[in-house]
Amino acid sequence: MPNTLGILVTMTTYGSWLRGDRRGWIDDGQLMPPCPALETADRVRMKHTQYKFQKDALIEVGRMIGESLVARQGQQILAMSVDTWHAHFMISATRLPIGDVVKCAKDAARYGLRPGRPIWTDGYDKRFCFDERTLANRIRYVERHNERHGWPAKPWPFIVDFDPIKPPVSI
Template sequence: MNTSSEPLAYFLTWTTYGTWLPGDARGWVRADRPGVWEECAALAASCRERLTEPPFVLTTDQRRIAESAIREHCEVVNWSVHALNVRSNHIHIVMTAVGKAGDRVMSSLKSYATRGLKSVISNRKKFWTRGGSARVLWDDFAFENAVRYVIEDQDRK
């Protein structure tokens, strides 16, 4: 059990630009309300119309670039990566960044992944959706489940 005021880790998730919009048939989340929301085709269509670039799907090489940039940045700033999975349309990471807020850490990781991707894709402006999920993991149970999900459960969906 964690008795510290510091979380054991963060479970961060963010999606690539335009690939998982509000109203999506797979379910979607809102920053201002808890839970997973059901499909809303009209909302999804409205969001698609407002995209300023085509949706961004990471290729295998781009996934490697993003992962490398994230790992390198974490090493430089002494953050611990416990699990990382860069998918074609989203990224999951379980990591520890002592003294840092989860949303700030996620913003920093997105920035460094973008820098890496810009080295091979110079004409794109948006790689990621705004925000993401920054769950705080306070205990071993939550930590172990998040690591297992990131490492083992992504291909079971």
């Protein structure tokens, strides 16, 4: 298996992207077609209303997530964006299980905001990058989310540039 250069993670907020969603949905890494009946059934089972971050809190939520990933796990964050209903972050290859990384990110926002209810959906999407072109394209994808908000591509100081000279971690 080739060396992993980076991992793009996408996390959605509670109730914002259910199974069966009209935009499609992910099941075990596979894109599934819309299924309105399934989406309706999942929505009926929700114990809380859909959660969205307030627009004026997005930078702060990103700060909480990024600082926690760096301080608690030593992650190198190559890109990050936070929107009202989802967040993306791209990290360099890591030896930690990706589930532990995502838990750290989700917990940081949850503890920081203390909403008294779920704010994240279960699970997450992950995309591994094995070559510099894919990595650069996915970093740019995340940066464009920030620019759509009128922010700089890298609005937090913990975001680092990818260093192709530093050897990647085999995972």
